[in-house]
Amino acid sequence: SQTIHQWPATLVQPVGSPLSLECTVEGTSNPNLYWYRQAAGRGLQLLFYSVGIGQISSEVPQNLSASRPQDRQFILSSKKLLLSDSGFYLCACKTGGNTEAFFGQGTRLTVV
Amino acid sequence: AQTVTQSQPEMSVQEAETVTLSCTYDTSENNYYLFWYKQPPSRQMILVIRQEAYKQQNATENRFSVNFQKAAKSFSLKISDSQLGDTAMYFCAFIGDSNYQLIWGAGTKLIIKP
Numbered sequence: 429s430q431t432i433h434q435w436p437a438t439l440v441q442p443v444g445s446p447l448s449l450e451c452t453v454e455g456t457s458n459p460n461l462y463w464y465r466q467a468a469g470r471g472l473q474l475l476f477y478s479v480g481i482g483q484i485s486s487e488v489p490q491n492l493s494a495s496r497p498q499d500r501q502f503i504l505s506s507k508k509l510l511l512s513d514s515g516f517y518l519c520a521c522k523t524g525g526n527t528e529a530f531f532g533q534g535t536r537l538t539v540v
Numbered sequence: 541a542q543t544v545t546q547s548q549p550e551m552s553v554q555e556a557e558t559v560t561l562s563c564t565y566d567t568s569e570n571n572y573y574l575f576w577y578k579q580p581p582s583r584q585m586i587l588v589i590r591q592e593a594y595k596q597q598n599a600t601e602n603r604f605s606v607n608f609q610k611a612a613k614s615f616s617l618k619i620s621d622s623q624l625g626d627t628a629m630y631f632c633a634f635i636g637d638s639n640y641q642l643i644w645g646a647g648t649k650l651i652i653k654p
Contacts (some may be wrong), residue, residue, distance in 0.1 A: 460640055465581075471631065471646040479640060516583060522642075528575050529633075529642055531585035 430455040432438060434519045434532025443540055447492075447506040448534050451519030454500070456473070461502040462520040462529065463494055514539045544634050546645035553622055554653050556648065559650050560607075561617045563632030572636040574615045579647075580628040588630070591615065621648075627642045627652045 441447060453459055460479050464472040466501040474487045476494035484494050491510050495503045504521060519532040544565045553559045565574070576588040591608050593601045598606050603620045618624055632645040 462641065469629070469649065472644045474641060477641055485640075518585065520585075528587050528590055530571070530587075536581050536583075 429477045430459070430523075430530045432519055432521050432530055432532035434535060436527055436535060437533060441509050441537065442538055443511055444508045447504070447509050447513070447537070449504040449517055449537075451504075451520075451532055452500055452522045453502075456500075456521070456523055458499060459521045459523055461496060462522075463502065463504045463505060464518040466479045466516045466518060466534075468516070468517070476504070509539045511539050513537065541592040542550045542569075542634060542636060542639070542643050544591075544632050544643050544645040546630075546632055546648050548564045548582050548648045549646070550649040550651070552651040552653055555622060555624060557622055558618060558620050558649065559622055561619075561650065563615045563617070563645055565613050565615065565632075565634045565643075567613070567634065567636055569636035569638065572634060574606075575635075575642070576604070576606070576615075576617045577633060578626075578628045579631065580625075585631075589617065624652050624654060626650060 433452045462477045463475045465475055466472050467486040476486055480483050481496055492506050517535045520529040522529040546563050570628050572593045574591045578586045578588045589599050589601045591606055598608050605618045607616045629647045629649050631647045632641040635642050
């Protein structure tokens with residue numbers, strides 16, 4: 429079965445600083461990969477998804493970008509963080525077809 | 541557009557009671573999957589149960605079962621003999637044949653009281 433590694437678990441960054449969150453997947457190949465953001469007590473907001481290396485679809489215009497340099501690696505980045513970028517970020521993976529998604533443990537980002 | 545609606549923002553029950561969480565969805569697709577995920581205070585997302593739309597039999601996983609009504613586009617989750625560890629946010633999700641991504645409900649916060 430798939431294993432999703434996501435790090436760091438917690439991050440405190442000043443406004444205007446860069447961001448790089450990394451997600452790697454084990455146990456499958458050519459997965460669909462996703463970045464979600466979740467406000468406290470709220471639902472999931474899809475930020476980006478990728479169906480293959482170098483293929484990124486953005487769902488919400490924002491201060492963030494994503495990249496997929498390798499089949500099982502998905503990176504969420506920002507050049508300059510805003511206060512509004514604070515939140516809980518989840519990486520998810522699914523294989524093709526109508527299968528369920530598996531999630532990493534999440535990153536709690538606080539921009540100060 | 542495909543949507544998933546969870547109409548109960550928060551529910552609470554006593555330990556050992558049975559509780560049902562509601563979920564409705566809207567789609568024009570005929571083949572799709574439905575899921576319930578649990579997110580405890582640790583915020584790890586955990587798959588609870590899945591249902592294939594072409595299967596008439598309701599899915600069951602130990603104390604968790606669903607009532608899938610395809611014509612009504614309803615997919616409720618029943619938790620029997622609730623335990624303190626069931627306290628969590630519960631999310632209903634949908635994916636159709638033409639989708640790359642899951643469509644999510646807003647979640648229901650379930651509190652199990654001792």
